[in-house]
Amino acid sequence: QVQLVQSGAEVKKPGASVKVSCKASGYTFTSYAMHWVRQAPGQRLEWMGWINAGNGNTKYSQKFQGRVTITRDTSASTAYMELSSLRSEDTAVYYCARRQVGATRYYYYYYMDVWGKGTTVTVSS
Amino acid sequence: DIQMTQSPSSLSASVGDRVTITCQASQDISNYLNWYQQKPGKAPKLLIYDASNLETGVPSRFSGSGSGTDFTFTISSLQPEDIATYYCQQYDNLALTFGGGTKVEIK
Numbered sequence: 001q002v003q004l005v006q007s008g009a010e011v012k013k014p015g016a017s018v019k020v021s022c023k024a025s026g027y028t029f030t031s032y033a034m035h036w037v038r039q040a041p042g043q044r045l046e047w048m049g050w051i052n053a054g055n056g057n058t059k060y061s062q063k064f065q066g067r068v069t070i071t072r073d074t075s076a077s078t079a080y081m082e083l084s085s086l087r088s089e090d091t092a093v094y095y096c097a098r099r100q101v102g103a104t105r106y107y108y109y110y111y112m113d114v115w116g117k118g119t120t121v122t123v124s125s
Numbered sequence: 126d127i128q129m130t131q132s133p134s135s136l137s138a139s140v141g142d143r144v145t146i147t148c149q150a151s152q153d154i155s156n157y158l159n160w161y162q163q164k165p166g167k168a169p170k171l172l173i174y175d176a177s178n179l180e181t182g183v184p185s186r187f188s189g190s191g192s193g194t195d196f197t198f199t200i201s202s203l204q205p206e207d208i209a210t211y212y213c214q215q216y217d218n219l220a221l222t223f224g225g226g227t228k229v230e231i232k
Contacts (some may be wrong), residue, residue, distance in 0.1 A: 001185065024178070035221070037169075037223075042223070043178070043227050044212065044223050044226050045163075045212055045214070045223040045226075046163075046212075046223065047220070047221040047222060047223065050219070059209065059219055059220065061220065061221075062126065095168055095169075097168075097169075100174075102174070104175075107156075109156065109157065109174065109175040110157075110172060110216050111159045111171055111174040111175070111212075111214075112159070112161075112169075113171050113180070114169070115168035115169060116168065117167075117168055118168055
């Protein structure tokens with residue numbers, strides 16, 4: 001079955017970087033894009049960016065531009081999200097989610113159909 | 126960035142009640158609107174895509190409607206297992222934003 005397995009919880013100090021992985025199985029990794037979404041405690045979901053797993057093209061939220069890097073390793077069917085210059089406000093659960101695409105006669109539409117279980121990142125001195 | 130205003134932020138209803146959540150976009154997003162359900166400690170789950178299409182396997186008591194800037198999500202008959210927070214999410218120019226969420230509780 002289609003599955004996204006994320007790496008384990010991380011504890012980081014302010015100013016450090018964190019790299020979270022998301023291993024895909026059950027489908028052709030390079031045929032889909034992958035989103036990264038985070039959720040701080042008690043807060044709304046927050047989109048960070050996505051990567052086209054086929055060609056490696058990325059798009060980032062303006063909020064995280066310059067601090068986030070999303071990459072992929074096609075041989076390992078794994079996407080990565082690295083966030084740098086961490087601060088306490090980056091304490092959150094980080095999710096990867098597969099981007100699904102559909103089409104009507106007139107347009108394409110997109111949604112996130114499969115999600116990882118999330119990786120907790122705690123930033124604390 | 127397009128802002129998504131979701132209301133109410135929370136609601137309490139009885140089992141069997143009809144529940145309605147609204148989501149308003151700060152500009153026209155056509156049908157580019159999805160709805161997710163998130164239970165505590167769990168990842169979000171897709172319920173509705175492209176404003177009104179029910180994801181496979183999702184119960185038919187869930188529905189969505191709207192286009193442009195105003196969207197509605199409805200649970201026709203609230204069930205105990207529907208206790209969760211619901212989020213709308215738009216995509217424009219392949220950049221995404223989520224609404225603030227609606228926490229649904231049983232009265």
